[in-house]
Amino acid sequence: MVDTKHSGSMTSEPGSARQRILRTASRLFYESGIRAVGVNTLAARAGVTKVTLYAHFGSKDGLVAEHLAERDRRWRETLERVSAGSETAEQRLSAVFDGYEEWTVADGFRGCGFVNAGVELTDPEHPGREIIERNKDGIRTWLTEIAEAAGCPDPSDVAEEWFLLLEGAVVRATLRKDATPLHRAHRAALRLLREEAGG
Amino acid sequence: MVDTKHSGSMTSEPGSARQRILRTASRLFYESGIRAVGVNTLAARAGVTKVTLYAHFGSKDGLVAEHLAERDRRWRETLERVSAGSETAEQRLSAVFDGYEEWTVADGFRGCGFVNAGVELTDPEHPGREIIERNKDGIRTWLTEIAEAAGCPDPSDVAEEWFLLLEGAVVRATLRKDATPLHRAHRAALRLLREEAGG
């Protein structure tokens, strides 16, 4: 009860209404799925009225899209954070796979939020879809830069193969919670790096 | 109107009510997602009343589970069919990847139905979840047998890596419809086979 700018019933959650909604959406959508969480539940859990939610996001689809954009933003921050301190290409690559491994065995892991959203948002016109694609492009770009830094002759080819291993491992880890898919993907990725860059 | 055992209003769709329901469920659940398709819509599209649907499957969850089981059955048939005629391990492996490639570029492709169902069925107690796991185990077993036939020293290791490539390629192809993920996964899988078995 320290700095809630605008009064109201106590909602132990700090931050502006908008931030609280986005944070709650991120948690609930990821935990239970987007369709499974109604705006009533969402607003109540965020300590906000439905009117406020609609004033900020216009519609549930709008909220979903902004939630995905926010998630993408945080995801990029995380990627840069776990890579900070890595110097060689091999270290940077390992940082990515280590980060993913840590994530897949953490409590509450339920797969890639963007892939999951892609499964749920069947309408190809949904505003969230382009954010999903943007996020995946971000990963591909990141991996391509590593392959370039390593001096691979075909960086985008190598990056794409790393991406397949990474995405496959996440899917595998989603169904049976286990660190080995990521571990194995990591090993395969390093082997490929040494073959392509070292040779 | 040839052999519908039990009368009824004409429902151009052939087969028993049960089969029609399962076939319709398979189509609609895959196209639009499980949660997005209500039992009312489903029954109407199958040319069946809701009462009949509930008499056969008990609940929507029951229908979902039986639909997944049916899908798994058909999936295994397809796998054996595309592999028929393959003799060497390499041919059998390529048959799998070719089959997947054909699938991912076909009209209406919307990813792996089992992975998608796994995303939607967040309840870990849902009866469909074990069928999803069974299906994935089927793939892993199939790939392991190929690795064994090829004489790989660590067949399950190799199979798991093939699996990562395969699953990753399907996810990639789902977001941006394109044959290249499968193509690249295929190439990587063959390279791995030659390294492990040939060396």
Add this chain to the structure above:
DNA sequence: TACCCTACATACCGGTTTGTATAGTGGCAA
């Protein structure tokens, strides 16, 4: 003939969905 089984049609249940309309409240700035 009598019964059963399957499927039909229709209507209903309580609850939930997204979204809106209306009125009130507290703080802040001009």
Add this chain to the structure above:
DNA sequence: TTGCCACTATACAAACCGGTATGTAGGGTA
């Protein structure tokens, strides 16, 4: 002081959700 702003509270609308109750029609079989 006046007015704006962001918010609360409540109530409602129309559609849809999964699921059930009731009653009927018709072929298969004993």
